[in-house]
Every structure is written in C-alpha cells, then in structure tokens.
Amino acid sequence: MRIAQEKVERHTLAVIVDNEPGILARIAGLFTARGYNIESLTVSEINADKAVSRITIVTSASPPVLEQIVAQLDRLVPVHKVTDLTAAGAHVERELALIKVAGTGDHRIEALRLADVYRARVVDATTSSFVFEVTGGTDKIDKFIELMREVGLIEIARTGIVAISRGKEAA
Numbered sequence: 122m123r124i125a126q127e128k129v130e131r132h133t134l135a136v137i138v139d140n141e142p143g144i145l146a147r148i149a150g151l152f153t154a155r156g157y158n159i160e161s162l163t164v165s166e167i168n169a170d171k172a173v174s175r176i177t178i179v180t181s182a183s184p185p186v187l188e189q190i191v192a193q194l195d196r197l198v199p200v201h202k203v204t205d206l207t208a209a210g211a212h213v214e215r216e217l218a219l220i221k222v223a224g225t226g227d228h229r230i231e232a233l234r235l236a237d238v239y240r241a242r243v244v245d246a247t248t249s250s251f252v253f254e255v256t257g258g259t260d261k262i263d264k265f266i267e268l269m270r271e272v273g274l275i276e277i278a279r280t281g282i283v284a285i286s287r288g289k290e291a292a
Contacts, residue, residue: 127183131160132207133214133284134191136176139199140166148176151193157182161216161281173201179282204286211287217280218262223250223273232272239265250275 138144145164152159161179182190187205194203206212220241222232225248236243236253239261245252250273255265259282266277 127185129181129183130187130207131179131181132187132205133212133282134178134180134194135202135204135206135284135286136178136194137167137201137203138174138176138197139201140172140174141199144174144197144199145176147197147199148178148194151197152180152190155189155193157186157190163281163283165283177282177284206284206286209286212284213287214258214282214284215256216259216262216282217254217256218266219244219278220253220255220266220269220274221250221276222253222269223275225249228272232269235265235268235272239268241265 136148138148149159149162151157157180159178159180161177163177164174167173167175180187180190191203191205194200224232229251232251232253233243235241236251236255239255240257241253241255243251244254253265253269255262262279266274
C-alpha cells in the first residue's frame with residue numbers, strides 16, 4: 122500500500138491584525154507549535170491611527186496543512202482577516218536587499234556593470250566596497266546575490282517579502 126504524498130507549495134498569506142503587543146509572538150508560536158516553517162515574515166502598520174497591522178507570511182505547505190494554517194490564524198482573536206494571496210490569484214510580490222560587495226579594479230567594474238543590469242542602486246561607496254540596494258522578486262535577488270559572490274560578496278541584509286493583490290479588491 123502506498124501513501125500518496127501531498128504536493129508542498131509556497132504560499133503568501135496576508136494577515137490583517139489589531140496592532141497590539143504580543144500578536145506577532147502568538148502567530149509565530151502558532152507556526153512553531155505545529156511544526157510549520159515561516160520562510161519570510163514582514164509586518165507594518167496599515168492605517169493612520171496605527172491600530173491595524175498587516176503581517177505578510179510566506180510558508181510552504183500541502184493543501185490540507187495550508188488549510189489548517191489559515192483556519193488556525195483566523196481563530197486568533199486579534200486577527201481580522203487571513204487571505205492566501207497565492208490562491209486568490211494575481212498578486213505582486215517584492216523584496217528589498219542591501220548587498221555589500223568588496224572589489225577593486227576589474228572586480229569593481231564588473232560589480233557596477235552587473236548592478237546596472239539588475240537595476241541595483243549604489244547606496245554607499247568607498248574605495249574598496251559598495252553597498253547595493255536591489256528590489257524585485259525573490260528569484261531576481263537570489264540571482265544578483267549569486268553573481269555578486271563571484272566578484273566579492275561580503276554581507277547581505279534582506280527585508281522579506283511584501284505582497285499585495287492586483288485589482289481593486291483589498292486582501
């Protein structure tokens with residue numbers, strides 16, 4: 122007898138919550154207690170009075186596990202709404218990374234050339250290094266980092282993914 126393996130897929134969730142102390146810990150604890158992994162997590166206030174926040178979570182799960190995650194998030198008291206942006210359809214995802222690269226001579230020229238191709242901005246420069254700011258999809262940033270490893274990558278800082286649905290409807 123073979124047990125069918127469920128296909129694990131990457132999903133981006135938008136969670137609208139009351140902006141109160143401990144809510145992020147409660148959500149992270151929910152994932153931890155059940156053995157779910159958070160691949161990316163970002164939080165920001167989304168209204169003028171700072172009473173509501175949007176938490177964007179990227180996780181990989183099979184359809185039944187994802188259904189459990191959404192249901193359990195929905196049951197938390199300060200949660201207003203949970204939207205699976207991946208399942209909902211077209212949405213925009215972006216990430217920002219700061220990438221420090223050392224280099225002189227040809228390595229310096231190559232780093233600048235690659236940055237131009239990837240539309241990365243120089244936000245700091247010394248005679249021996251650069252800090253580039255690059256935004257875009259995760260794949261674009263991963264590829265830029267891979268190329269910078271070859272010319273003198275020193276350090277990386279990434280924001281995590283932010284996402285929003287396309288069209289006139291709110292998540």
